[in-house]
Amino acid sequence: MEPNRFEELVLSHLARLTEDMSGLKSDITGLKEDTSWLKEDVSGLKQDMSILKDDVSGLKQDVSILKDDVSGLKDKLNLVYEHVVVLTENQTVDSKRITKVEQDTTSLAELYGKNEVEIRNIKSILI
Template structure:
């Protein structure tokens, strides 16, 4: 092969390699930009998840408080129910005693 022809072939390959390298550089640059955007998106997602965790903790704490209040209120309601039943029994007994006394003294 002639020297000039050889140089032309080598030069054409070098030009093609240079063009391919330029395209690869552009692709890598695009990928870097995409990675940067993904990192930003991940940062935003992490912040969102952190916010959701905080809100979930608040909901959990509030639920615990409501459960404790419900337990206390249930105890109070049970006591009121027992007191009411006892008062009703006592009222009935007193009514019987009053009627017995009235009948003894002749107030029927």
């Protein structure tokens, strides 16, 4: 092989290697930019995750407060139920008493009526 031919081949390969190197450099630059974007995205995701954790923590506190409120309402509802039971029992007793008073009043009215008749009869005999 001639020295000129060999030199041309080496220069040709060198030119291709230089072009390939240039392409690799631009690829590496692109990868670095992509890596930078990915790092920013990961950082944003970490911030979002932190916000979500805070939100979940807040929701857990809200659920705890709601559970306490529901428990308090259940206690109050039980108290109201107990009062309603007592009131219903008292109403039943009072209703029976009123019925008894009405019956006694009716009986007294009947007795009063009979006594009035006897008093009138005695008065008429005496006069």
